[in-house]
Amino acid sequence: MLVSEKAKIINSILIPTFFVILLWVIKLAEIIFHLDLAVYGIMPLKASGLIGIIAAPLIHGDIAHLSANSVPIWVLMATLLYFYRPIAWKVFLLIYFITGLWVWFWARESYHIGASGVVYGLATFLFLSGIFRKENRLMAISLFIIFTYGSLVWGIFPQLFPHKNISWESHLMGIVAGVVIAFFYRNEGPQRSKFTWELEDELPEDDENAYWRVPPPPPPPPAQIPPDHTTGIEINYEYKETEKSDNKDNSKSGQA
Numbered sequence: 001m002l003v004s005e006k007a008k009i010i011n012s013i014l015i016p017t018f019f020v021i022l023l024w025v026i027k028l029a030e031i032i033f034h035l036d037l038a039v040y041g042i043m044p045l046k047a048s049g050l051i052g053i054i055a056a057p058l059i060h061g062d063i064a065h066l067s068a069n070s071v072p073i074w075v076l077m078a079t080l081l082y083f084y085r086p087i088a089w090k091v092f093l094l095i096y097f098i099t100g101l102w103v104w105f106w107a108r109e110s111y112h113i114g115a116s117g118v119v120y121g122l123a124t125f126l127f128l129s130g131i132f133r134k135e136n137r138l139m140a141i142s143l144f145i146i147f148t149y150g151s152l153v154w155g156i157f158p159q160l161f162p163h164k165n166i167s168w169e170s171h172l173m174g175i176v177a178g179v180v181i182a183f184f185y186r187n188e189g190p191q192r193s194k195f196t197w198e199l200e201d202e203l204p205e206d207d208e209n210a211y212w213r214v215p216p217p218p219p220p221p222p223a224q225i226p227p228d229h230t231t232g233i234e235i236n237y238e239y240k241e242t243e244k245s246d247n248k249d250n251s252k253s254g255q256a
Helices: 002-032 046-059 063-083 085-106 118-131 136-156 168-184 195-200 245-255
Strands: none
Touching: 002 046, 002 063, 046 085, 046 118, 063 085, 063 118, 063 136, 063 195, 085 168, 118 136, 118 168, 136 168
């Protein structure tokens, strides 16, 4: 049990670590070799921009942009892999690709790059999943997300950052993807433990052991047939006088 728990923690940490290292390797290669990888971002409604659905979250504008996304993506991926392990990869990949696809369909004409859309999607999924499931640990994660990353919501309002080149469309699409996927998977993965009375309420109506069914009364005992005295064996007792009594009677008769 301890070994499996240890392996679970290690896997939950290693995979996000490798992903963040990959982001930094890509950025350092871009700087060292004087590349401009932004052209591989999402360009909405352009066939050439479809590659950005895969590549855009791996590309960042500068070191500050990458630094701002590195810690959230690491924390949120580790949390997802640890607490939602049975569905973690499905959730991550769906958020990754659906966010990019919706940005391609809907965003303004510009190259959209960065992992912030995935960050918004993961944060929204983790927050809503704890609420949908009503499980204590997962609700604690929801509170952690809202207190730690609640300010991310301001990133969907471009009016607040008029002088910054922010893909608020990626942020918004990430939130929408997180909402949809959290609702879709609300009955999969970890669930709240149910009490006995809650399980009883889920019994089918035709269940013979359902608590609302009154057990049938026991069958009546077999009828007692009174004995037939008319057909029984009749015993007659005959009494016979002893010889002593006979002699006494004879003596009395001689004296008369």
